[in-house]
Amino acid sequence: MTQILTVLKRILSLPELRRKLLFTLLILAIFRLVAHIPTPGIDTAALKQIFQSSQFLSLLDIFSGGTLANFSIIAVGINPYINASIVMQMLTMVFPKLEELQKEGAFGREKINQYTRYLTIPLAIIQSFGLLSLLRSQNLTTISTPLQFLAIIATMTAGTMFTVWLGELITQYGLSNGVSIIIFAGIVGRLPITVAQTLTTISAQDVSAFLVFIALGLAVIYSVVRITEATRQVTVQYARRLRGNATTTQLSYLPLRLNQAGVIPIIFAVSLMLVPSMLGSFLSSQPQSASFGAFLTTYFSQSAPLYQILYFLLVFAFTYFYTAVVFNPDKISDEMKKNGGFIPGIRPGKPTADYLSYIINRITLVGAAFLGLIAVLPNIAQSLTSINSLAIGGTGLLIVVSVILESVKDIESKLVMHNYDRFL
Numbered sequence: 001m002t003q004i005l006t007v008l009k010r011i012l013s014l015p016e017l018r019r020k021l022l023f024t025l026l027i028l029a030i031f032r033l034v035a036h037i038p039t040p041g042i043d044t045a046a047l048k049q050i051f052q053s054s055q056f057l058s059l060l061d062i063f064s065g066g067t068l069a070n071f072s073i074i075a076v077g078i079n080p081y082i083n084a085s086i087v088m089q090m091l092t093m094v095f096p097k098l099e100e101l102q103k104e105g106a107f108g109r110e111k112i113n114q115y116t117r118y119l120t121i122p123l124a125i126i127q128s129f130g131l132l133s134l135l136r137s138q139n140l141t142t143i144s145t146p147l148q149f150l151a152i153i154a155t156m157t158a159g160t161m162f163t164v165w166l167g168e169l170i171t172q173y174g175l176s177n178g179v180s181i182i183i184f185a186g187i188v189g190r191l192p193i194t195v196a197q198t199l200t201t202i203s204a205q206d207v208s209a210f211l212v213f214i215a216l217g218l219a220v221i222y223s224v225v226r227i228t229e230a231t232r233q234v235t236v237q238y239a240r241r242l243r244g245n246a247t248t249t250q251l252s253y254l255p256l257r258l259n260q261a262g263v264i265p266i267i268f269a270v271s272l273m274l275v276p277s278m279l280g281s282f283l284s285s286q287p288q289s290a291s292f293g294a295f296l297t298t299y300f301s302q303s304a305p306l307y308q309i310l311y312f313l314l315v316f317a318f319t320y321f322y323t324a325v326v327f328n329p330d331k332i333s334d335e336m337k338k339n340g341g342f343i344p345g346i347r348p349g350k351p352t353a354d355y356l357s358y359i360i361n362r363i364t365l366v367g368a369a370f371l372g373l374i375a376v377l378p379n380i381a382q383s384l385t386s387i388n389s390l391a392i393g394g395t396g397l398l399i400v401v402s403v404i405l406e407s408v409k410d411i412e413s414k415l416v417m418h419n420y421d422r423f424l
Contacts, residue, residue: 024174041142042071074159080123084116128156176407184403224401230258239340259367265318276300312372319368329356
């Protein structure tokens with residue numbers, strides 16, 4: 001605690017960091033203010049009850065920054081931008097021109113970010129249309145004319161782009177990554193309400209279960225920190241030529257993170273696991289397919305064992321898939337070879353790439369199993385303690401801890417840079 005206060009005091013003592021911190025807080029205040037402007041024609045009271053009873057809708061609310069449950073004008077949030085970013089990362093693996101653009105430094109990254117924003121617009125329109133159609137099927141909206149329907153879709157799409165703009169302002173002028181900060185603010189902003197609701201429903205007989213729940217939460221926070229920070233250090237030697245024919249070697253390390261994928265596999269799995277339940281709800285209302293719809297609704301409900309098993313396996317598989325997308329052993333091996341680097345005992349070139357693939361496959365096994373457990377953790381905690389933990393869940397804790405660690409590293413790097421500039 002003393003160390004945190006010391007760092008905060010140093011931040012406030014530096015004009016640049018103090019300005020960045022105040023700007024970030026200002027943008028977050030604007031975001032939370034806009035998040036309470038409701039979309040007209042929506043029964044928000046009934047909608048909140050549905051979100052509180054569904055793990056995956058609560059998870060979607062997390063990635064929207066906490067704006068989906070009350071269906072504000074920015075209800076879609078930054079989900080389309082996240083999906084567009086994932087699509088662009090995959091397209092860079094397919095199209096060589098995008099891969100070359102990614103290597104062009106700041107200019108290339110800005111162009112790819114521009115393409116990502118362009119792709120966000122149609123994705124936001126599709127997602128807004130899907131959400132409104134779902135609400136109409138559940139009789140949660142009073143929208144009657146096509147013009148009203150289109151006007152609300154346009155409003156929600158504009159809200160998404162406004163949220164993305166706020167995130168980019170934080171990234172450019174504030175502290176840390178803006179998109180992560182907005183998601184973090186959405187989770188933390190509703191935390192007091194969730195804790196208050198949990199405490200009001202606990203009776204004297206549930207005290208032991210609540211203590212078990214607290215212990216599970218602390219264990220999850222500890223494990224998230226350990227897994228997020230865990231890396232496999234691969235020793236790399238670089239040859240340096242001195243005057244004459246003399247050479248020397250310099251040791252370095254290639255850090256391979258245990259969890260290379262972050263929360264992206266959970267987003268993929270959520271998108272797929274929502275399909276059977278939504279399809280079941282639709283088919284149940286049709287006389288010809290009511291039995292099949294009832295089957296999907298029963299076996300793909302959040303409490304069904306089949307549902308939990310498939311959810312875990314999807315997160316596990318997508319972790320390997322996304323790691324293969326973002327981590328290219330052949331590319332790293334070529335870069336090491338061009339710079340005169342090699343792994344001791346491993347020949348440069350293809351043997352180095354095979355060795356890196358062997359290591360990343362083994363450590364990803366642990367990371368994938370951890371993400372799978374985090375995904376199904378709310379149901380496990382609820383079965384053990386009978387306390388509804390869907391509103392926060394392991395994914396929310398994973399995001400909160402990751403954002404805090406990322407922000408602390410960013411602040412520490414700025415403090416070190418300030419001390420270095422002052423030294424010069």
